[in-house]
Amino acid sequence: MAASSIAPEPSWSLRDRLGEVLHHLRMSGMFYCRSELSEPWGIDLPPLTGCLMFHVVTSGHCWLEINGFAPCLLQPGEFALVPHGHGHRIMSELGAPLAKLFDLDREEVSDCYELLRHGGGGTPATMVCGAVRFEHPAAQRLVRLLPSLLHVQAWNTIEEDWVRSTLSLMAAEAKHLRPGGEAVITRLSDILVIQTLRWWLAHHGSTQEGWLGALQDDRIGQAMTLIHRDPECGWNVASLAAAVAMSRSAFAAQFTQLVGESPMRYVTRWRMQLAWSWLREDKQTSIGDLAARLGYQSEAAFSRAFQRYMGVAPGAARKLQEETSA
Missing domain, CATH: 1.10.10.60 (Homeodomain-like)
Structure with missing residues (x-):
């Protein structure tokens, strides 16, 4: 290929360059699932190569356990992201009996949205979970840099109100699934995944090498x-x-x-x-x-x-x- 004569470009700020990466965070959803759970319950999620898996508790609580990390408790208003598709477990309490995800009966609402009901009939909890994939190489490069688990418990002050409003809307849609509700939940989920990556860049991006x-x-x-x-x-x-x-x-x-x-x-x-x-x-x-x-x-x-x-x-x-x- 012939070389080109390129005039020097104006200097871009760091915000511009990171914005270029974030611009490519367009994802394709593999599946989304609204879960209605009752204690005791536990779900064993298999590895999903190339996927980012996320969990949002809309009512109640759950424990998330991934090999090599201390278990973390998820409460409403928090967001957990497992970026590298590692298998992991979610449960009402540590040591709860586990069922394999794909062995459980699920109701298909659309091609990539399902309803799951599982548990022993005790205290209820509801969650929205899913698996998404980034295709663009810039996004894939960024994902490879992430730790094995991102657990966002507190958002930046400027973002907290709208993130909590987004989570509240997701909870309302999960509780009363209205026409088009699955489309609302999947799009809100995508926004929260991207916001979590922005949160990580803001808190940890400046310390990265490579x-x-x-x-x-x-x-x-x-x-x-x-x-x-x-x-x-x-x-x-x-x-x-x-x-x-x-x-x-x-x-x-x-x-x-x-x-x-x-x-x-x-x-x-x-x-x-x-x-x-x-x-x-x-x-x-x-x-x-x-x-x-x-x-x-x-x-x-x-x-x-x-x-x-x-x-x-x-x-x-x-x-x-x-x-x-x-």
Whole structure:
């Protein structure tokens, strides 16, 4: 691919660069479930590879237990996120008998929304739980940095009122499921997942190294954002260095040190990750059109790069994804 002459971009603030990442937090819901539970009860949730699983208690309480962590008590107004799809357990009390999630009877309300009723007839509790997936590589990169469990007990002051209002609305919809209620609950759930990630970035993002730390560097972060915004551009080390007003050698060394790989390897990896997500999302677009969207002058050049980085040809990857989602 030919190199491009790029005029230096205006300096972006850290807020702009993190905003670029948050912009890509568009998710696809795997399933959402409203649960009506009564003590004693316990549910064993299996691992769900590539998914983020969340739990909101709308009345009562529950314990959440994940291997390697102390059990945590969830109360109304709190939000728990298990970002890496690890198997875990929710229960009315520690040591309660457990039933496997997919062994329980569930009422299907829509393609991805279910009602579950379970328990021994004692003190009731209600919850909204779900599993979502992020397809965009920026979002996936962010998720990989998260701890195995996020438990938000107190929101920022500026957010607390509307988050609690959102949780109250979710609780009302879960209690009296009206027409369209499942759509309201799923959208509110998605908002709370994204808000939880924003909460984590605000409290812990500045302490991160690696990819997120590099994104927060004034010049390397700008270069990464250029790559994210315009993956089809004919980037090379010289054009990226010029865009952030650095010498070629200093830029290449600092980028590699902070990101953990060379600038051009990052460019190629980013394009291949985008291609992978596009193959999943856009089944009508030809491989040649995908290659053009990523700046490759031929389908053959794109296919070689894709197979080198992903270990499978684009056409085979699309077929594999179709079989997996069937």
